[in-house]
Amino acid sequence: METQTATQALTLSGLTKTFTGLGDTVHAVRGIDLSIPSGQIMALLGPNGAGKTTTVDMILGLSTPTSGEVEVLGLKPKQAVLGGRLSAVLQTGGLLRDLTVRETVTVIAAMHEVPERVNEVMERARLTGIAKRKIAKCSGGEQQRVKFALALLPNPDVLILDEPTAGMDVMARRDFWASMREDAGTGRTIIFATHYLEEAQSFAERTVLMRQGQIIADGATSELRSLISGRHVTATLPDAQAVAAAEASDPNVSIVERNGLRVQFSCQDSDRLAARLLGELGAFDLEISAPSLEDAFIQLTKDPS
Known part of the structure; x- marks a missing residue:
């Protein structure tokens, strides 16, 4: 992972996203301002329809803001992705079922031109023991770990996680977050959306709450409870x-x-x-x-x- 020169890992300025169709207008994101420093683990929480997924899509360059700007390490999102500075583990997107776990990681490593990182990311994602297993035979939690390994291949500075431990058992979730803490200690910034509130409480230094496309609370996770009397x-x-x-x-x-x-x-x-x-x-x-x-x-x- 490269040494970061930008003051902030991620900056959202006046970010909005509006969808229009069939005579109806939906304001999915309504003016978000957010700065996240390097090395921070931040949880993004909110009920369904709060705008979390739309915000993540704009951070990754998968969707263009209606107005406002996104900067990742001082770069536009697509530049950050292409340069291997920004990576993600998403719930959407499938894996090739007939390939083994190692074959899957090896193929994607070749695309990134980093074949030397295969063993490292396999160990990081706790996949060595199931390296010969076909994806079709992997559980949902194991497939999430494969996606995690793929996201680590470019050695990104910023890692976005969308429900990263879905399908994992308690021990697997604990191992996963222990690994995440180690990564954050090296300067990697981790932003995750989760419906496991105990994960945010246990592993996020900072929590951002969204409702109806807006940020309604932002602070240290340990202090967020004091916002209600x-x-x-x-x-x-x-x-x-x-x-x-x-x-x-x-x-x-x-x-x-x-x-x-x-x-x-x-x-x-x-x-x-x-x-x-x-x-x-x-x-x-x-x-x-x-x-x-x-x-x-x-x-x-x-x-x-």
Whole structure:
């Protein structure tokens, strides 16, 4: 991987994308400004229709912005791709089913004129043990690892991942992200879209939330939960009357989840609620926690209407 001279790995400026057809206009992306420094692992989250895929397509040069600009290491997207500086692992796009895993990597390595990198990327993607297996016999998770190996062949500075661990089991996902951390440590910038919120919480230094084509939250993943107020208090209550009394005691207290007499409350003042649950209502086994990334995701991306 070449030493990066650009200040930012990726810069989006005033980015918009509008689709028109059959008399209908869809504003898929509505003016995005975003800068991502080299070596950062960033998660891109949002509900279906938020504009994530359209944004990724414009970053990769697969779609032309209606307005605004995309720069990857100071280059236009297509220049970055052709120069091997930008690569991607996408859900779309198939592999040749009759080739083996090694044959697949070898063919693409020849196209990039980097045959010497075959063994390295095979090991990086944990494919050595299934090198002779035909693609048709590979699981969905194994095929994702093959795509990952292919994306690594040009030794890119910026790597885009679209649901990279789809189909992988828990251990495979853990190994994959351990590898990603190593790559980011060498200066590679990694941007990934995922529906596994725990992956963003565990592996992304930064999380960007999109809704209706706009960025609605952008910050360190560890701090994103603070964007929504309140705390969760979970306790076991002695009877249904106590549950009702706890919720009725304060307009800022609401039940988030209930399993019998085990109840999770959302509240503004967790100390006050905890004191009342334990002292007045006879609750026990009480826990207080901050909102999770999933809580932030649900609250921040829900339709404002």
